[in-house]
Amino acid sequence: MFIDYAKINLKGGDGGAGAVAFRREKYVPKGGPAGGNGGNGGSVIFVADSNLSTLLDFRYLKKYSAEDGEKGGSSLKDGKTGKTIYIRVPIGTLIKDAETEELLCDLDSNGKEFIATKGGKGGKGNSNFATPTNQTPRYAEPGTPGEQKNVILELKLIADVGLVGFPNAGKSTLISVISEAKPKIADYPFTTLEPNLGIVRYKNFQSFIVADIPGIIEGAHIGKGLGLKFLRHIERTKILLLMIDVTSEDYQADYKTLLNELNQYSKVLSKKKKILAFSKADLTDKTLIEQIRKKKITGHSGPKVIFSSATKYGIQELLDTIWDQLQD
Secondary structure, three states, rough: OOOOOEEEEEEEEOOOOOOEEOOOOOOOOOOOOOOOOOOOOOEEEEEOOOOOOOOHHHHHOOOOEEEOOOOOOOOOOOOOOOOOEEEEEEEEEEEEEEOOOEEEEOOOOOEEEEEEEOOOOOOOHHHHHOOEEEEEOOOOOOOOOOEEEEEEEOOOOOOOEEEEOOOOOOOHHHHHHOOOOOOOOOOOOOOOOEEEEEEEEEHHEEEEEEEEEEOOOOOHOOOOOOOOHHHHHHOOOOOEEEEOOOOOOOHHHHHHHHHHHHHHHHHHHHHOEEEEEEEOOOHOOOOHHHHHHOOOOOOOOOEEOOOOOOOOOOOOHHHHHHHHHHOO
C-alpha cells in the first residue's frame, strides 16, 4: 500500500535530575558533596533511507519518544544519556511543523539526517554548587524536559520524468513498456490509484527514472479526481511528459487544460521543460500521424513525439528525446 502522508507526535527524552549526595568514607564522616550529574535525554532523528518507498509504517504508529536520561548517582557518578531513536523514512520526505506547516527539512538524499526533537539537558549534581561559604550544598538541578512537537510527513517522489495526462491516456502502459514497473492497466479511467516509479534502461548502461501519477482532470488543482493528492509527486521531476491520446477531438483544448492544471497547482511545474507526446498511434493511420507532426500546438515550444506502446512505434524516438532533454 502506498502512503505518502502522515501526522505523528515526537518527544525528546527528559534530562535526568542531578543527585544530592555526600562522601561517606570510613574516616571522613562529614565529607563534601558527591552528587553526580543527570544524563541528557535522547533525541528523535529522521534519516532518509533509499530502501523505503512509502510512509506506511506511520499509519499505525503515531507517537515516538526517545529515552530519558538517568538520574545522577552518588560518588560523583553521572547518569547515562538516554538513547536517541532514529526514524527511517523514504528519500523525498518533507518534514513540516503540524501547527504552522513550516517546512523543517527536506530529506532529499540518502542518509541525510534531521534532528526533529532534542533531548533535555541533564541537571547538575550538588557537587557543582560547593563554594567556600557553602561547602555542603543540599540542592541539585532537575533535568530539563525534552522537546515535543507534532510533525507532518509528506512524501514527494524523486524522478527525472513525470508522466502527465488525462485518465486512460496510456501512461501506465507506457511505463510498463519502457521499464520494469508493473502498474495495473485496464481500459477505464483512474486505473492508476497511486504513483508508480519505473527505472528506464537507456543506451550504454545509462538510465533515468519515470514517475506515473493518476490521471489529471479539469479541477485537479483544487482536489477533483485524484489530482490534489498526487500532483506533488511531479514537483521534483526535471521534465514533464504531457501525454495526449491521438483519438482526442481537440488536441489544443487538451493541452491547454493540462497546462492550466499544472500552472494552477504550482508555478514550479509551469517552469519545467515539457515534451508533448501523442499516445496510441496504433489507433490511427499514417495520414493523421503526419498531420499531427505538422500541427502547431499553441503554447508548446518543446519537442513533440508520436508513439504507440502497443506496437512500440516511436518508442525509441521518445526515449531519445527524453534523454536529450535530460542532458540539456
